[in-house]
Amino acid sequence: MSAAEKSFPVSWEQFHRDARALAWRLAGVRPEWKAIVCITRGGLVPAAIISRELGIRLIETVCIASYHDYAEQGELMVLKEISPELVEEDGEGILIVDDLTDTGKTASLVRAMLPKAHFATVYAKPKGRSLVDTFITEVSQDTWIYFPWDLGLTFQAPIGKGTAG
Numbered sequence: 001m002s003a004a005e006k007s008f009p010v011s012w013e014q015f016h017r018d019a020r021a022l023a024w025r026l027a028g029v030r031p032e033w034k035a036i037v038c039i040t041r042g043g044l045v046p047a048a049i050i051s052r053e054l055g056i057r058l059i060e061t062v063c064i065a066s067y068h069d070y071a072e073q074g075e076l077m078v079l080k081e082i083s084p085e086l087v088e089e090d091g092e093g094i095l096i097v098d099d100l101t102d103t104g105k106t107a108s109l110v111r112a113m114l115p116k117a118h119f120a121t122v123y124a125k126p127k128g129r130s131l132v133d134t135f136i137t138e139v140s141q142d143t144w145i146y147f148p149w150d151l152g153l154t155f156q157a158p159i160g161k162g163t164a165g
């Protein structure tokens, strides 16, 4: 991916609101889901919110790492695969959850594992958008999304010059 020029910081409240909005959309897709397959680590937080909202209690993980250094994507590594029982029927009725799709590489890898599953992310960038079935907010490709679990409270310099006390 190209170096991100803009930033999109997301608070816990906003993330919760957006993940709930995603759950509302998914409730309209089908009445029941067999399981959530959550792409770690980023998918763990939206999966917790969606599982609570939709009453889905069977949660599986597929563990993938790619962005080793912020904004620099390395080779995709599958650290843990999906259990064979859930791969049966090509993932029909299964909900795949991730926090976002950026280049779409992670999404296309997991889609190939469960071709009939429904793929949902909270955020999407243009390159990955066509690989997900449902998402809430699109941000431009040159934007880096800062998730609340990567942020902390820090001092903000005053807007006006010379007013720092």
Ligand SMILES: O=P(O)(O)OC[C@H]1O[C@H](OP(=O)(O)OP(=O)(O)O)[C@H](O)[C@@H]1O
Binding pocket: 039, 040, 041, 042, 043, 064, 065, 066, 067, 068, 073, 098, 099, 100, 101, 102, 103, 104, 105, 106, 107, 128
């Ligand atoms: O569409 P892509 O370009 O493939 O990027 C999207 C993926 O990148 C991030 O995960 P990352 O691999 O950084 O691991 P993490 O979830 O553990 O932070 C994010 O959580 C998505 O899973």
Ligand code: HPA
Binding pocket: 067, 100, 102, 143, 144, 145, 146, 147
């Ligand atoms: O914009 C992003 N933010 C956080 N993690 C990411 N992984 C890929 N793209 C992003």
Ligand SMILES: [Mg+2]
Binding pocket: 039, 040, 041, 042, 043, 064, 098
């Ligand atoms: Mg991830």
